[in-house]
Amino acid sequence: MKKFIIKAKYRYKLGTQNSKKIRKKNYIPSIIYNKNKKNINIKIKYNSIWNIIKNKKKIKNIIIIIDIKKKKIICKIKEIQKHPFKNKILHIDFIR
Secondary structure (H helix, E strand, O other), rough: EEEEEEEEOOOOOOHHHHHHHHHHHOOEEEEOOOOOOEEEEEEEOOOOHHHHHHOOOOOOEEEEEEEEEEEEEEEEEEEEOOOOOOOOOOEEEEOO
């Protein structure tokens, strides 16, 4: 399995309108699901994740290390939500 490191920022404001604002700034709103801990809302630069998944067929087998303020979280992609007819990512769910 390949490992990739992605830098992310915490996302404090949630909701549809804030997600649209995040996307306009070329970020993808995302969430990291934790089994026994609180979920973490983040935003990731669009190009950093797009370069990883654009040519991969089995994206759920990729290990991604998310770096948030020098804290590293090892994750896998759970789900990617794409626009219905544009080839754009709208949201990514990670699982720890």
